[in-house]
Amino acid sequence: MPERPIQQHSLFDTSIESEGADGPIVPSRIRSTSPFHQPRDLTEAQREKFRRMSRESREARRSALAGEGPAPLHEINVPKFHPLDLMPKRDGKGLSALSLFSGGGGLDLGVERAGFSHTASFEIMSEAGDTLRKARSDWAVFSGETDGDVRRANFKQWRGEVDLLHGGPPCQPFSNAGRQKGHLDERDMWPQFVRAVKEIRPAAFIGENVPALASPKFSEYVSTSIMAPLSGSYHIQKIILQASDFGVPQVRRRVFFIGFRTKKMANGWKAPQSTHYWGDASITEGERCMGLREALGLPDIGVDDLSPTIRSSLTGPRHTTSILNSVAAQRKFESLQIWPNGVAADRASARAFVAKNGHFRLSVPDIALIQGFPEDWPFVGATYMALGQIGNAVPPPLAYAVASSVLEVLSK
Incomplete structure (x- = not known):
C-alpha cells in the first residue's frame, strides 16, 4: 500500500521512538486508521525493507492491471x-437490539436475520460505520472517534427500550495472536460493555470474543470484570462455538457470554446445536459444510478443506492485504492451491494479478464469503480496511444461530 503522512490514531497510538539493537526505533509513516492497529517497533533500515517490498508489490499489481503481466490462469x-x-429471516415479534463495537456488521446482520429490529450501532472506525450505513440506510449508526466511541455514550437513554444488547469488544487484549495484556491493554472495552448492560438493562445480552478469553490465563479477568459486575442482575452462561458447525467454510472458534435478566429465561435457554459437519463420515445428522474450494466455486482438484481462520489486516504490526495468521495456515492454503497474500479488491483484479506460484488469488468478495457475509454486503474503504472489517467480524451465520437461541426465549 502507498506510504502516507504520519497520523497515528489518537486513541490507541503505540508508536514511540526508542533505541533498538540495530539503531533507533522510528515510528511508521503509514497512517493508522484502526484503533486495533499496534505498529511494530522497527529501525529505519527494517522499515525500508518493508517499503521496498511494498513498492515491488504495487508495481507488479500495476503492471498486471495494465495488461502487462503474465496471462491470467x-x-x-x-x-x-x-x-x-x-x-x-425470522419473525422477531417486535423485539429490538442495540449493537456495540459493530465493526463491519457480522453480529448486526446475524441478529437482524434472527428477527430483532435495529435500534442503534456504535463503531469507532468511520469506514466501518460507512459500511453499516451503506448496507442499511435506515439504521441509526454512531461512528467515528466522537460519536462512535462507547466511552462517551450515555446508554441510559435506551433503558427499557432494548430487548437485546450485543457486541464483541476488541479481542486484541486477549488473542493468542496479540500480546495478551488483558486489562492492561488500553483497548480492553469489556468494562464499557458491562456499563452499557447496567445502564440499558436489556432482557438479554450477547458478548462475543476470541476463545482465548475463556482460557485459564484470563479466568480471573472473566470472573472479576465480566461475571462479578453482572451476576447480581443477570444469569450468565458461556459457550464456545465453531463456525463450520453452522455452515461457514472456515475454522473459526468464538466464545459467547449470554446473559438473561431472569432465572426463568436462563433456564429456558438452549445453546445452539450444530447444523453442519465437516470431515466426519460417521455423522448422519445435519448438512455437510462446504470446503473452501467448493464454496468459492473453484474446480475440483481432488483436495478440499475448511479455510484457516481469516486474519484481520487491522490487528497486526502493519497494515497488509494478507489474511495469513500462521505458518500452518500458509501450508493449508498451499495444499488448496489458493494464494492468500495480496488479496485483490475484486474478482476481475484478482484474475488479472497472477500469483507467483500460479495459485488462485483471493479477492475481497471471496474473503467476505468465507466469513459468511452475503455477496451484496458493501464493505467501505481501501482493500486492507475492508479485509480488516471482515477479519474482525463474527461470521453472520454464527451470530444468527446465537441470536435465534435468545429469540426463542424472549419471544415466549
Whole structure:
C-alpha cells in the first residue's frame, strides 16, 4: 500500500521512538486508521525493507492491471456458497437490539436475520460505520472517534427500550495472536460493555470474543470484570462455538457470554446445536459444510478443506492485504492451491494479478464469503480496511444461530 503522512490514531497510538539493537526505533509513516492497529517497533533500515517490498508489490499489481503481466490462469469464480441460505429471516415479534463495537456488521446482520429490529450501532472506525450505513440506510449508526466511541455514550437513554444488547469488544487484549495484556491493554472495552448492560438493562445480552478469553490465563479477568459486575442482575452462561458447525467454510472458534435478566429465561435457554459437519463420515445428522474450494466455486482438484481462520489486516504490526495468521495456515492454503497474500479488491483484479506460484488469488468478495457475509454486503474503504472489517467480524451465520437461541426465549 502507498506510504502516507504520519497520523497515528489518537486513541490507541503505540508508536514511540526508542533505541533498538540495530539503531533507533522510528515510528511508521503509514497512517493508522484502526484503533486495533499496534505498529511494530522497527529501525529505519527494517522499515525500508518493508517499503521496498511494498513498492515491488504495487508495481507488479500495476503492471498486471495494465495488461502487462503474465496471462491470467484462472477464470473468474462463481461461488456455490450462499450465506443467506443459512439465515432464513425470522419473525422477531417486535423485539429490538442495540449493537456495540459493530465493526463491519457480522453480529448486526446475524441478529437482524434472527428477527430483532435495529435500534442503534456504535463503531469507532468511520469506514466501518460507512459500511453499516451503506448496507442499511435506515439504521441509526454512531461512528467515528466522537460519536462512535462507547466511552462517551450515555446508554441510559435506551433503558427499557432494548430487548437485546450485543457486541464483541476488541479481542486484541486477549488473542493468542496479540500480546495478551488483558486489562492492561488500553483497548480492553469489556468494562464499557458491562456499563452499557447496567445502564440499558436489556432482557438479554450477547458478548462475543476470541476463545482465548475463556482460557485459564484470563479466568480471573472473566470472573472479576465480566461475571462479578453482572451476576447480581443477570444469569450468565458461556459457550464456545465453531463456525463450520453452522455452515461457514472456515475454522473459526468464538466464545459467547449470554446473559438473561431472569432465572426463568436462563433456564429456558438452549445453546445452539450444530447444523453442519465437516470431515466426519460417521455423522448422519445435519448438512455437510462446504470446503473452501467448493464454496468459492473453484474446480475440483481432488483436495478440499475448511479455510484457516481469516486474519484481520487491522490487528497486526502493519497494515497488509494478507489474511495469513500462521505458518500452518500458509501450508493449508498451499495444499488448496489458493494464494492468500495480496488479496485483490475484486474478482476481475484478482484474475488479472497472477500469483507467483500460479495459485488462485483471493479477492475481497471471496474473503467476505468465507466469513459468511452475503455477496451484496458493501464493505467501505481501501482493500486492507475492508479485509480488516471482515477479519474482525463474527461470521453472520454464527451470530444468527446465537441470536435465534435468545429469540426463542424472549419471544415466549
